[in-house]
Amino acid sequence: MILSRIFLRNFRTHKNAHLNFSENLNYIVGGNGEGKTTILEAAYYLCTTKSFNSKDSEAVNFDEQEFEIYGKFKDLTEDNIRIYFSLSENRKHYFQNDKLISRNSQIIGKYPVVILSPADHQITQGSPSDRRKFVDSIISQASSVYLETLLDYNKVIKQRSAVLTRLRENYDKQTLLELDAWTEKMIEKGIDLINYRRRFVDEFSSYIKESYLKIVEQTEIPDIKYECNVCGQGDDTDNFRRLLAERRDEEIRRTTNLAGPHRDEYIFSINGINLKTFGSQGQHKTFQSSLRFAEFFYLKNLTGKKPIFLLDDVFGELDANRAGRISSYLKQVGQAFITITDFADFSFLSKEDKDLIIKIESGNITYA
Numbered sequence: 001m002i003l004s005r006i007f008l009r010n011f012r013t014h015k016n017a018h019l020n021f022s023e024n025l026n027y028i029v030g031g032n033g034e035g036k037t038t039i040l041e042a043a044y045y046l047c048t049t050k051s052f053n054s055k056d057s058e059a060v061n062f063d064e065q066e067f068e069i070y071g072k073f074k075d076l077t078e079d080n081i082r083i084y085f086s087l088s089e090n091r092k093h094y095f096q097n098d099k100l101i102s103r104n105s106q107i108i109g110k111y112p113v114v115i116l117s118p119a120d121h122q123i124t125q126g127s128p129s130d131r132r133k134f135v136d137s138i139i140s141q142a143s144s145v146y147l148e149t150l151l152d153y154n155k156v157i158k159q160r161s162a163v164l165t166r167l168r169e170n171y172d173k174q175t176l177l178e179l180d181a182w183t184e185k186m187i188e189k190g191i192d193l194i195n196y197r198r199r200f201v202d203e204f205s206s207y208i209k210e211s212y213l214k215i216v217e218q219t220e221i222p223d224i225k226y227e228c229n230v231c232g233q234g235d236d237t238d239n240f241r242r243l244l245a246e247r248r249d250e251e252i253r254r255t256t257n258l259a260g261p262h263r264d265e266y267i268f269s270i271n272g273i274n275l276k277t278f279g280s281q282g283q284h285k286t287f288q289s290s291l292r293f294a295e296f297f298y299l300k301n302l303t304g305k306k307p308i309f310l311l312d313d314v315f316g317e318l319d320a321n322r323a324g325r326i327s328s329y330l331k332q333v334g335q336a337f338i339t340i341t342d343f344a345d346f347s348f349l350s351k352e353d354k355d356l357i358i359k360i361e362s363g364n365i366t367y368a
Contacts, residue, residue, distance in 0.1 A: 112299045118317060194236060
């Protein structure tokens with residue numbers, strides 16, 4: 001899958017910008033505040049219907065009331081995507097080939113996308129919710145069934161939480177029966193999520209190992225482990241139901257869902273040692289890069305489409321050796337979009353004639 005062009009109107013610093021892209025590596029070069037990351041953000045919008053770092057309202061150019069993003073994807077066929085957001089209405093419209101798309105889930109996975117940025121430190125160093133979000137985003141792009149199941153599960157725990165609140169205020173039999181009904185729905189959807197996640201980790205582990213070894217020497221072996229919140233000995237469904245029964249009084253007292261896959265954890269390790277607890281900064285950054293390359297090749301193999309690969313200000317945080325290896329590894333990706341501050345400072349990068357340098361300065365865009 002290729003993103004061949006983008007048009008931006010009133011999108012952050014870009015009042016009226018037209019960009020054409022290479023089918024290979026696109027180096028987007030410019031100083032701070034010139035709008036390099038904005039181009040990656042626009043590509044991400046086209047692929048997912050949303051930004052990776054802000055609210056829609058924050059992306060509107062100052063003194064304007066709307067923004068528009070237009071993009072063209074080429075695969076077996078061509079798709080024209082248009083996104084229009086109105087600040088006064090606080091409403092966004094997503095059009096695919098001039099047809100209004102009413103649900104975001106209709107787009108997720110159709111144009112798979114992977115983004116590697118400094119914010120990825122949250123994946124390996126942040127909270128369990130950051131790792132769940134990372135895993136959920138990958139599986140959701142690979143499986144529309146998983147995405148729908150995840151959305152249903154989140155609705156169920158929201159409803160169940162509301163029932164728990166009512167029970168704390170007024171403990172009655174009818175509301176208890178309602179809680180039991182939501183509990184069964186929670187177990188049903190939750191077990192589906194657990195089974196998907198377990199299979200994903202089994203498959204994804206080999207992708208992480210392969211990507212990691214492309215970036216560092218073979219003295220380090222990475223791994224990922226899934227810690228299911230409700231699993232134990234025996235049947236998962238029985239364990240889940242028993243745990244919820246044991247914690248029901250506490251859940252009512254605290255008015256929150258205390259057990260379920262929304263509390264799962266993923267443990268990253270190197271040579272069997274917990275990365276979050278004992279990993280160096282270099283190991284964290286390398287692991288984060290490996291996760292994104294693993295995500296790319298995983299989605300490529302499962303969907304049959306090459307994801308759009310976005311790399312935002314990545315090389316400045318790596319030593320020259322590992323940055324050079326990542327640059328070489330990108331040759332196996334195909335099309336990628338890479339923001340850098342000054343190309344002259346990155347002589348170790350692998351650049352070929354078919355790659356494109358896009359320079360942005362004071363709103364002007366030039367190609368080299």
